[in-house]
Amino acid sequence: MEAKGNILLTGYEAFGDFKVNPSIAACERLEGRVFKGFKVVVEEIPMRFDDVRNIIEGHMERHKPVAVVFTGVTGAGAQIAVERVAINVFSARERIMGTDSLDRPLREGGPVAYFTKLPFRLLLERLKEAKIPSILSNSAGTVGCNQIFYYLMDYLAREGIDIPAGFIHIPRLPEQALGFRAPSMTLNLSARAMEVVVEAISELL
Numbered sequence: 001m002e003a004k005g006n007i008l009l010t011g012y013e014a015f016g017d018f019k020v021n022p023s024i025a026a027c028e029r030l031e032g033r034v035f036k037g038f039k040v041v042v043e044e045i046p047m048r049f050d051d052v053r054n055i056i057e058g059h060m061e062r063h064k065p066v067a068v069v070f071t072g073v074t075g076a077g078a079q080i081a082v083e084r085v086a087i088n089v090f091s092a093r094e095r096i097m098g099t100d101s102l103d104r105p106l107r108e109g110g111p112v113a114y115f116t117k118l119p120f121r122l123l124l125e126r127l128k129e130a131k132i133p134s135i136l137s138n139s140a141g142t143v144g145c146n147q148i149f150y151y152l153m154d155y156l157a158r159e160g161i162d163i164p165a166g167f168i169h170i171p172r173l174p175e176q177a178l179g180f181r182a183p184s185m186t187l188n189l190s191a192r193a194m195e196v197v198v199e200a201i202s203e204l205l
Helices: 022-028 049-063 120-129 144-159 187-204
Strands: 005-012 038-045 067-074 080-083 085-087 090-092 101-104 113-115 134-137 165-171
Touching (some): 005 022, 005 187, 022 165, 022 187, 067 187, 080 120, 120 134, 144 165, 165 187
Parallel strands (some): 005 038, 067 165
Antiparallel strands (some): 080 165, 085 113, 090 101
């Protein structure tokens, strides 16, 4: 039976000392699976500031998803963080994403911010029921994760597309926290969290 539509998940490529980026690794566990008749497609996003926007729009136009969840890794907590808002700022040093920019608009003249279109209260409720630590976050930062979140929401707004869409932060893996006082989550639990998220979204489509 042909799928009723695609649910697009993305995660970032491995970078720096991370041989595995848990965001893409967790999403890949769901590649090709079908939820309520909707098929999961997964794409890896490169850590290249100048290319990200076109890559995102290319994935959107190719897959024509009925729902989208972008993901990235965070070292700020041991919880799945459902992000509420993307802001029109990129600000980072040390050539993160291949650029050094402070206080740079992601789109000149674009809206100051966009709110998520994910059903975040439902997602948090379902994650709690699954006994997966999770929080609602009000800042996706000012670097790569906020960048793709903003570009996603900006694309949807400009194209007049109203679908569930937004960004979720996934914690580091335990092995990436060795030697640090850094929070982490196992890949199995992060993948289960994404499964819960997709299950909940698919029920609304």
